[in-house]
Amino acid sequence: MEQALEYLAFSPPGWGGNLLRGLLSTLQIAFGAYALGLCLGLCGALGKIYGGPVTRWGLEIYTTLIRAVPELVLILLLYYAGTDLLNTALESFGYERVDIDGLWAGIYVIGFVQGAYSTEVFRAAFQAVPTGQIEAARAIGMSPFKSHTRVVIPAMIPFAIPGLANLWLITTKDTALLAVVGFSELLLETKQAAGGTKSYLLFYCAAAVLYLLVTLCSNVIFGQIERHYRRGQPAQT
Amino acid sequence: MKKIITILAGTAAALSMSAQLAFADLKIGIAAEAYPPFAEKAADGTWKGWEVDMIGAVCAAMNEKCEIVPIAWDGIIPALLAKKMDVIMASMSITEERQKTIAFSDKYYNTPAVIVAPKGSSISGDAASVKGKIVGVQVSTIHANYVEKHFGDADAKSYNTFDEHNQDLVAGRVDAVVGDSLAMQPFLSSDAGKGFEIKGELNDVAVFGPGVGGGLRKEDTDLAAKLNAAIKKVREDGTYGEISKKYFSFDIYGG
Numbered sequence: 414m415e416q417a418l419e420y421l422a423f424s425p426p427g428w429g430g431n432l433l434r435g436l437l438s439t440l441q442i443a444f445g446a447y448a449l450g451l452c453l454g455l456c457g458a459l460g461k462i463y464g465g466p467v468t469r470w471g472l473e474i475y476t477t478l479i480r481a482v483p484e485l486v487l488i489l490l491l492y493y494a495g496t497d498l499l500n501t502a503l504e505s506f507g508y509e510r511v512d513i514d515g516l517w518a519g520i521y522v523i524g525f526v527q528g529a530y531s532t533e534v535f536r537a538a539f540q541a542v543p544t545g546q547i548e549a550a551r552a553i554g555m556s557p558f559k560s561h562t563r564v565v566i567p568a569m570i571p572f573a574i575p576g577l578a579n580l581w582l583i584t585t586k587d588t589a590l591l592a593v594v595g596f597s598e599l600l601l602e603t604k605q606a607a608g609g610t611k612s613y614l615l616f617y618c619a620a621a622v623l624y625l626l627v628t629l630c631s632n633v634i635f636g637q638i639e640r641h642y643r644r645g646q647p648a649q650t
Numbered sequence: 651m652k653k654i655i656t657i658l659a660g661t662a663a664a665l666s667m668s669a670q671l672a673f674a675d676l677k678i679g680i681a682a683e684a685y686p687p688f689a690e691k692a693a694d695g696t697w698k699g700w701e702v703d704m705i706g707a708v709c710a711a712m713n714e715k716c717e718i719v720p721i722a723w724d725g726i727i728p729a730l731l732a733k734k735m736d737v738i739m740a741s742m743s744i745t746e747e748r749q750k751t752i753a754f755s756d757k758y759y760n761t762p763a764v765i766v767a768p769k770g771s772s773i774s775g776d777a778a779s780v781k782g783k784i785v786g787v788q789v790s791t792i793h794a795n796y797v798e799k800h801f802g803d804a805d806a807k808s809y810n811t812f813d814e815h816n817q818d819l820v821a822g823r824v825d826a827v828v829g830d831s832l833a834m835q836p837f838l839s840s841d842a843g844k845g846f847e848i849k850g851e852l853n854d855v856a857v858f859g860p861g862v863g864g865g866l867r868k869e870d871t872d873l874a875a876k877l878n879a880a881i882k883k884v885r886e887d888g889t890y891g892e893i894s895k896k897y898f899s900f901d902i903y904g905g
């Protein structure tokens with residue numbers, strides 16, 4: 414027990430500080446990727462519902478492809494092949510080479526993947542909004558834009574939240590995949606701590622507890638958001 | 651069309667904000683995993699070990715400022731080719747297979763491979779003794795190549811890291827593991843490794859090659875020459891011996 418506390422201490426030779434730094438990176442990527450995913454998802458859903466045939470087909474290909482390929486493959490592709498392609502392109506135009514660091518690569522890839530899933534969540538939520546409300550908004554003379562910001566989107570959110578909450582939790586776990594490219598997020602820090610001290614069980618349990626805490630806090634926050642957006646709606650029985 | 655161009659321009663701008671210009675420092679790639687006594691991460695976030703000290707010595711001999719870039723073992727060659735690093739110094743053995751994609755410096759150490767199994771197990775270094783047994787190895791290593799070539803009757807199981815196959819050896823999921831003799835030492839002297847012992851040394855020059863060298867891109871011939879000169883210098887001026895003394899009781903350069 415004493416040994417365990419020593420290992421988990423916040424300052425070296427304890428590894429607690431490293432785990433928390435890893436958790437911070439994990440959360441940074443998760444927030445960034447989730448925000449990017451929400452933007453892509455919202456645009457994607459609107460595109461799928463109101464876009465012309467070209468937009469619709471393009472988005473259909475995007476959501477199908479991304480949801481078909483494992484995230485791990487996408488991460489490896491973007492991190493190694495993507496950086497190489499970008500640099501080759503930059504060099505051919507006479508610019509300097511750049512190095513996309515793990516944090517941003519992670520945000521882009523996971524965000525891009527999340528975008529495909531949240532497109533579908535938003536699309537379903539939009540279609541769940543009663544047509545009568547949209548017609549009413551148009552009937553009192555709101556422009557299409559205003560009817561969306563005032564009526565459709567607020568009415569859509571309660572339908573989207575359960576799916577989006579799920580996606581957020583998946584995002585936090587997806588970050589662990591970045592350990593593959595040697596980015597120091599929670600999982601890699603845990604592996605290194607476990608390897609360094611040879612107390613595997615202790616550190617993997619510690620990491621599991623941290624992931625669990627993230628989930629529990631997220632659930633509380635999403636509960637609050639859902640309550641806020643459901644106000645005025647009949648209680649769900 | 652205009653819209654698409656605007657979107658593309660926006661993406662490019664966002665990308666350029668998040669990308670930093672590559673540094674002029676020499677980047678040395680190591681495997682982002684614990685591989686004592688050669689390289690392991692300390693709790694304070696610094697890397698230590700024989701090979702890490704060696705990187706320091708070689709960089710000093712080259713008069714270069716070096717930055718250590720930890721990357722996952724199974725992605726280390728793609729990372730070199732994508733120029734995320736300039737030299738791999740991660741206990742990578744010089745093999746013909748790897749020389750198809752990358753170039754190597756001269757060797758800087760060479761230690762034998764061993765097979766480790768529980769004390770009291772009948773497994774030894776010869777192929778007949780591992781027939782039908784499960785043998786753990788780290789993926790894309792000379793040890794994996796050896797098992798594939800010589801232990802055809804055994805059931806080879808690949809792991810991403812050295813640490814993982816040792817964990818499974820302790821858990822009883824594999825009957826034996828094949829790995830580097832020196833890397834096995836810290837494991838065998840740990841609590842978890844108490845019940846295990848080295849059952850035999852494995853030899854096959856065709857598989858194991860001349861030893862461990864620095865991995866480079868084929869086009870970086872100048873850097874290769876510089877690195878070779880630095881390894882030679884470190885060997886000759888006694889720095890190599892100094893560093894080795896801290897970790898080993900013998901010279902690991904090999905014959």
